[in-house]
Amino acid sequence: MFGRRSFCTAVARKAEDIMKNPDCRTWELSSRVSYLVNSVGDLDTAARYSRLAVFSKPDDEPEVTVHTCETIIGSMVRAKRHKDAYDLYDYFFNKHTLKPNSSCCNHIIESRFQQGLVDEALDFHRTVKGVVPDYPSEASLRVMTKGLVHSGRFDLAQALLKGSSKMFPDHVAFNNLIQGFLDIGNLDKANHLFEEF
Template identity: 65%
Template sequence: MSMIRRVILGRRPYRTAVPRRAKDVMSNPDCRPITLGFRVWYLIASVGDLDTAAEYARLAAFSRIKGEATESTCELIIRSMCLHKRHKDAYDLYDFFFNKHKLIPTNNCCNCIIESRFQQGLVDEALDFHRSIISRGYPNEDTLRVLTKGLVQCGRLDQAKAFLKAEKFPYSNRPDHVAFNNLIQGFLDIGNLDKANLVLDEFKRAWSDWSDFALSWHKPNSLSLQYEQKVAFLMTTFMEYWFKQGKEMEAMKCYERCVVANKLPVRSDTGSALLKILLKYGKKTHAWALYHDMFDQSQSGISCLRLDSGTVKKMVDECFDIGRCSQAIETYNKARTNNKFLDNTYIITRCCENGMLSEAESLFAVSLGRGFGGADVAIFKTMIASYLNAGRVDDALKTSNMMIDSSLIEVSKLF
């Protein structure tokens, strides 16, 4: 057990079954919402200790100010438990916050629990939970994505289709193109192209109804562009279907419909899906051309056109996989200049995996220079392992000491 974890775990107090006061959770509790949120984030992201994070997160129920910071803390711990497949812990926390202590659940918290139920194969329980929720703005678009995806994956396509009936929901919370795409994917996976096409037609009709309603606050040209971009996203699913059937010509027609024919600016979600398919089926020239177009478009500052981290990683991985390591770093650095959300953990790890220790050291130094949150424990551990593999024991020891010092500094700030 690391020193930093021993420091934190040493403070873990006895907790009663159903705490009614903050002091029942831990002695000398600090329930300030923003400070508490940072502590929970640090314990999850940097230390990887979900148990201690959950102890601190429970203090959110006793914060005097129940605002956005408190909601974010609840979301963070529940989502993290779900991501680590700790489904019972996630539901216990949901019950603690929203049933026992009467906080108002956000849509994201509700959606996490529904998705967790689906992942456990508890389909009826997921649907029962969905029906039981009374919360502002629920269900939202993300809810309908989770419901349709979960139902499709367990083979209940007809039930998924029922959730796409727009008349059941207010205009602001109607199913979006991703929810429709889940059903299209389900029908294509079982080889039913006709029904997949019918779902595509249903989306077009639903969009037409919505756009008639939305004309009062959207310009017609803006609505038309949104429509074309969403249809392009749906066409990526048909594109992969045709590739799987060995029908390259039909697949590339879908690609042209997505990108070429209408000269559309490529949204990040559509572009990422297209890149994945193009690389998977050997269309690497098309993939790089699309990536460069997306990069150029991302300079416009429009959020939906920004290169997300997953898109950049796809192309960096492609470079490493074919042995073009220098191009991988160049591709990453170029994207990093224009996207502050990219961190160096991923590229450092890939450099170490490919024996590029000097390049990893340079990137590691940049991360250290960013201060708080710049380099987490995972980066330190990666560098230590690489130094040891290279026989550089002194550098490994030096980096280990830096990790301890850095962690203790952060603990002193937050705890």
């Protein structure tokens, strides 16, 4: 179903387990992965290089290292390679000591919703909430409301918005819910939410 991967999924103990003469410099690695994803479209090679991120120096620009992880995970989700996205998330953040950011978490939640795994998306949301420092973010709220609305879980989307509207009074998240009610022909509910927002 997912095709054959040409990158290693085993846990590497050193950079040389991934490739010969690895370059683990933070900025160079991030640029290489971005280039492979955006210009060449070679996700397998980009994934192989991105795995070197766990061997970057820990004090050497951690946000750039996590951006490298975010780039490849997001690219795998956009390519509908959900299993690869999960494997990479697990490799970076569970098997190694990197800390995910909100965007990495959003990609996994979006992936679960794309596959119709609503309960798994909600479980993941609950798991990372309070553990990942910048999660949830405005973007998280947008991903959650969009996924819940598309799954027909309007009650949960509305509860999520009410619970976080003081923190993120986000028009895009409200629009997701309002549009969902319009799509099913519930004009009264859509109008009520519009007035409430």
